[in-house]
Amino acid sequence: MVKKIAGKLYVSLIILFLYAPILVLIVLSFNKSKSRNKWGGFTLEWYQSLFKNDDIMTALYTTLIIAFLSAIIATIIGTAASIGMNSMKKVPRTIMMGVTNIPMLNADIVTGISLMLLFVAVNYTLGFSSVLLAHITFNIPYVILSVMPRLKQTNKNTYEAALDLGASPMKAFFKVVFPDIMPGVISGFMLAFTMSLDDFIITHFTRGAGVNTLSTKIYAETRKGIKPEMYALSTLLFVSVLLLLVIINRRNDSISKKRSM
Amino acid sequence: MVNNKLIDLINISKSYNGNVIIDDLNLYVRENEFLTFLGPSGCGKTTTLRMIGGFETPDQGKIIFDGKDITKLPPNERQLNTVFQKYALFTHMTIAENIAFGLKIKKKSKAYIDDKIKYALKLVNLEDYGNRMPDSLSGGQQQRIAIARAIVNEPKVLLLDEPLGALDLKLRQDMQYELIRLKNELGITFIYVTHDQEEALTMSDTIMVMNKGYIQQIGTPEKIYNEPENAFVADFIGESNIIGATMVRDRLVNILGANFPCVDEGFGENKPVDVVIRPEDIDLVAPEDGIITGRVTSLIFKGVHYEMDVMANGYEWLVHSTDLSPVGSEVGLKVDPFDIQIMKKPESDDEEAVVNNEQ
Ligand SMILES: Nc1ncnc2c1ncn2[C@@H]1O[C@H](COP(=O)(O)OP(=O)(O)O)[C@@H](O)[C@H]1O
Ligand SMILES: [Mg+2]
Numbered sequence: 344m345v346k347k348i349a350g351k352l353y354v355s356l357i358i359l360f361l362y363a364p365i366l367v368l369i370v371l372s373f374n375k376s377k378s379r380n381k382w383g384g385f386t387l388e389w390y391q392s393l394f395k396n397d398d399i400m401t402a403l404y405t406t407l408i409i410a411f412l413s414a415i416i417a418t419i420i421g422t423a424a425s426i427g428m429n430s431m432k433k434v435p436r437t438i439m440m441g442v443t444n445i446p447m448l449n450a451d452i453v454t455g456i457s458l459m460l461l462f463v464a465v466n467y468t469l470g471f472s473s474v475l476l477a478h479i480t481f482n483i484p485y486v487i488l489s490v491m492p493r494l495k496q497t498n499k500n501t502y503e504a505a506l507d508l509g510a511s512p513m514k515a516f517f518k519v520v521f522p523d524i525m526p527g528v529i530s531g532f533m534l535a536f537t538m539s540l541d542d543f544i545i546t547h548f549t550r551g552a553g554v555n556t557l558s559t560k561i562y563a564e565t566r567k568g569i570k571p572e573m574y575a576l577s578t579l580l581f582v583s584v585l586l587l588l589v590i591i592n593r594r595n596d597s598i599s600k601k602r603s604m
Numbered sequence: 605m606v607n608n609k610l611i612d613l614i615n616i617s618k619s620y621n622g623n624v625i626i627d628d629l630n631l632y633v634r635e636n637e638f639l640t641f642l643g644p645s646g647c648g649k650t651t652t653l654r655m656i657g658g659f660e661t662p663d664q665g666k667i668i669f670d671g672k673d674i675t676k677l678p679p680n681e682r683q684l685n686t687v688f689q690k691y692a693l694f695t696h697m698t699i700a701e702n703i704a705f706g707l708k709i710k711k712k713s714k715a716y717i718d719d720k721i722k723y724a725l726k727l728v729n730l731e732d733y734g735n736r737m738p739d740s741l742s743g744g745q746q747q748r749i750a751i752a753r754a755i756v757n758e759p760k761v762l763l764l765d766e767p768l769g770a771l772d773l774k775l776r777q778d779m780q781y782e783l784i785r786l787k788n789e790l791g792i793t794f795i796y797v798t799h800d801q802e803e804a805l806t807m808s809d810t811i812m813v814m815n816k817g818y819i820q821q822i823g824t825p826e827k828i829y830n831e832p833e834n835a836f837v838a839d840f841i842g843e844s845n846i847i848g849a850t851m852v853r854d855r856l857v858n859i860l861g862a863n864f865p866c867v868d869e870g871f872g873e874n875k876p877v878d879v880v881i882r883p884e885d886i887d888l889v890a891p892e893d894g895i896i897t898g899r900v901t902s903l904i905f906k907g908v909h910y911e912m913d914v915m916a917n918g919y920e921w922l923v924h925s926t927d928l929s930p931v932g933s934e935v936g937l938k939v940d941p942f943d944i945q946i947m948k949k950p951e952s953d954d955e956e957a958v959v960n961n962e963q
Binding site: 498500501502504505506507508509510511512514515518519520523 | 692
């Protein structure tokens with residue numbers, strides 16, 4: 344009994360610590376008063392002015408374009424890389440997996456600074472394309488992470504069976520192997536899209552003057568003094584990332600349920 | 605049977621990372637034959653089959669199919685189909701779509717494909733399963749679909765790699781008869797891989813016994829069973845007594861100090877040989893009537909017969925008999941001359957036992 348109560352308390356504390364700040368943010372985004380410690384009534388005013396702000400709309404557009412393009416390109420490269428790695432012998436494959444996993448564990452700030460240094464070193468102008476390249480780079484491991492397990496599960500004989508029945512290697516891949524790993528590819532794409540939406544640090548270091556994603560825009564605005572619009576924008580960003588993650592998790596759950604049946 | 609050679613493997617060798625898996629293998633397969641590769645796991649059966657299917661390329665040698673050199677031809681251009689051990693059905697397609705796969709690639713008409721699906725499902729006794737997904741079928745059913753998917757393409761040869769390996773005993777036996785029936789109905793050549801000697805003996809016209817990448821013996825099941833050419837074959841095909849002996853002269857062999865009349869000739873005089881005597885070919889008689897005498901050391905009832913160990917002249921003989929001799933009793937052992945199989949002693953493990961290939 345005591346244990347149960349202690350357990351519940353523990354969970355509540357964790358949730359409080361993790362989500363209280365965000366809850367405050369969400370509440371403030373609907374607060375009519377500009378003050379941070381006074382409730383002036385419910386309003387959607389900040390959300391409305393947000394959508395009228397051209398700078399923010401440009402940042403939103405840039406964010407979505409970068410998220411979409413980097414996710415697509417990372418999905419293509421990551422899927423191809425997974426297929427290549429899967430057909431390697433065990434030792435080189437383990438080494439390659441390690442090499443691709445490290446950037447995921449690496450601190451974002453290290454990745455961000457080193458990418459910036461690389462761009463500067465080769466005289467590559469910082470701007471939209473450098474941010475895009477950076478996002479593709481950090482997204483590839485996430486795609487590999489979700490495609491690889493699917494590939495390992497597929498019976499390697501199905502590819503050979505397709506060849507055996509007269510399919511060319513290309514046809515065999517697209518008709519037989521690809522449909523099998525499709526759920527992993529989609530999960531990889533969505534994960535990459537989310538990671539790109541979510542990123543601040545790497546974008547911050549690799550963007551040139553003039554290019555802003557939502558997160559860098561929020562950062563720039565809050566330095567000038569916090570406007571309630573930023574609460575609204577942060578809330579929207581939080582909700583979209585949360586939604587995407589929930590969808591990805593539910594997909595993975597239902598896939599593994601199907602597998603284990 | 606004077607059938608044409610359909611497939612000819614000539615001096616085939618294959619290594620992986622410097623390990624020789626197949627060394628200078630020569631083999632031909634005749635039209636309409638049921639040929640089985642039999643050998644312990646790891647002896648190179650799958651590798652050989654995959655070279656015929658086109659999934660591996662031999663390092664040396666040639667593969668001739670129907671008079672044409674196909675050594676370097678990719679699998680999708682070969683007129684043969686494979687049934688894989690783990691079925692390898694396409695899980696995201698229905699059974700009917702699985703069966704139609706090869707025909708669609710060959711751009712057959714819809715009517716033709718529908719006909720073929722119906723015919724194939726009927727042939728494997730799964731008529732109503734066209735719209736099901738592979739996952740909803742049992743292992744045995746999936747294997748039959750894999751066979752149906754292969755045969756609708758009308759291959760001249762069907763390659764089967766341990767197709768019944770994953771099934772339980774009862775189902776496996778049913779499927780063995782099913783496969784023989786299918787083969788007779790289709791009138792095509794089967795090349796079958798198994799490590800199960802009973803399966804090989806039941807199903808094959810011809811068995812190729814392999815060990816360590818070498819052919820040990822090729823012949824009919826009767827020939828392989830009754831006249832194994834070396835100790836490996838004798839040991840692998842059923843239980844037997846394999847004993848070092850001396851060929852005294854033609855038609856007389858000395859086994860453990862006793863002279864046994866036999867029917868073999870041409871081994872020379874006083875030459876070391878191996879003899880193979882099947883346990884069911886040993887007759888237990890009264891001690892004074894036996895060629896040698898011994899004492900029963902163990903007895904197990906096996907249903908059809910008793911299995912006994914008899915210690916005689918320093919060797920524990922395995923004997924199958926329908927007559928019971930209790931443990932500890934003294935018995936005489938007798939073997940008819942034609943039941944003694946004499947084999948040349950091999951000079952090394954890997955020595956190829958087959959000199960003339962009596963298919
Ligand atoms: N792709 C491969 N790479 C390396 N070694 C292999 C490969 N395929 C098979 N082998 C080796 O070749 C030998 C024969 O294998 P295989 O032909 O599959 O035997 P079997 O089918 O008789 O059990 C085994 O020792 C196996 O480890
Ligand atoms: Mg094998």
